[in-house]
Amino acid sequence: MKPKYLFDNLDTLTPTLKGAFSFFIFLDYDGTLVPIAPSPKEALPKRKVFNTLHKLTSCPHIKASIVSGRKVEDLKKILPLKNVFYVGVHGLEVTPQEDHTVKIYDTKGLKKIIQRLKKKTDAMIEGNKGFLVEDKEYALALHFRLVADKLASKVVSKFIDSAWRYVKSGILDICIGKKVVEIRPGGVSKGAAVELLINKFGKESFPIYIGDDTTDEDAFRFLSESGLTILVTEKLRKTSARYYLKNADEVLRFLNFLSTLKTCGRR
Numbered sequence: 001m002k003p004k005y006l007f008d009n010l011d012t013l014t015p016t017l018k019g020a021f022s023f024f025i026f027l028d029y030d031g032t033l034v035p036i037a038p039s040p041k042e043a044l045p046k047r048k049v050f051n052t053l054h055k056l057t058s059c060p061h062i063k064a065s066i067v068s069g070r071k072v073e074d075l076k077k078i079l080p081l082k083n084v085f086y087v088g089v090h091g092l093e094v095t096p097q098e099d100h101t102v103k104i105y106d107t108k109g110l111k112k113i114i115q116r117l118k119k120k121t122d123a124m125i126e127g128n129k130g131f132l133v134e135d136k137e138y139a140l141a142l143h144f145r146l147v148a149d150k151l152a153s154k155v156v157s158k159f160i161d162s163a164w165r166y167v168k169s170g171i172l173d174i175c176i177g178k179k180v181v182e183i184r185p186g187g188v189s190k191g192a193a194v195e196l197l198i199n200k201f202g203k204e205s206f207p208i209y210i211g212d213d214t215t216d217e218d219a220f221r222f223l224s225e226s227g228l229t230i231l232v233t234e235k236l237r238k239t240s241a242r243y244y245l246k247n248a249d250e251v252l253r254f255l256n257f258l259s260t261l262k263t264c265g266r267r
């Protein structure tokens, strides 16, 4: 499906948005709230991100969730917010209440497998400074934002091979994102986490999901009939999202618009 530019269609959408009793807004972090940086450590939120999210979450009829591939622990450090549901490691970790992270999948035995794969990966990239291995305890990401394409694809295929037997048996999944490839628990997805949060905390809310990556597509599919789905992208690509925005600044502009909708919470 070809997405439509959100700001060209806002007039058509506004009655639906105004008619909603409440919103449940799901936001990816990297590439959605902040631009993609050379390394994950450099992708820090600016003051305007805090201001916008604070405005959103102070409205009693808006629920917000940050849905990321990063660990909840790390997300909370870089983006500490009150009244926000954090979803980490692509849906493996869900924080339904403050300071209370739940792993919604059985992770028994997974830690050891990930440790073993991390050792192998460290050996693969030895001497190549551009790679970055991110150990997420139950998932392992190999970032290659600073590596030449040829070398990156060689190492990535080795990385995938090393996990292949677990992928075949359904224990792990391979997920390819923007300049990152990730090994994560099988069956885990952002879509499944969104479903869980909606069923538990937001059945009456109108869901809105904004994300930029292939890992967000599960959530777009899950919400295709029931919510507003927005892909963040400079270049149009195939997606299950109905609309698109071009960058993180436009996402903030839209979020500010949502928080000013006067009918928020009123019938």
Ligand SMILES: [Mg+2]
Residues within 6 Å of the ligand: 028, 029, 030, 031, 032, 211, 212, 213
């Ligand atoms: Mg992203």
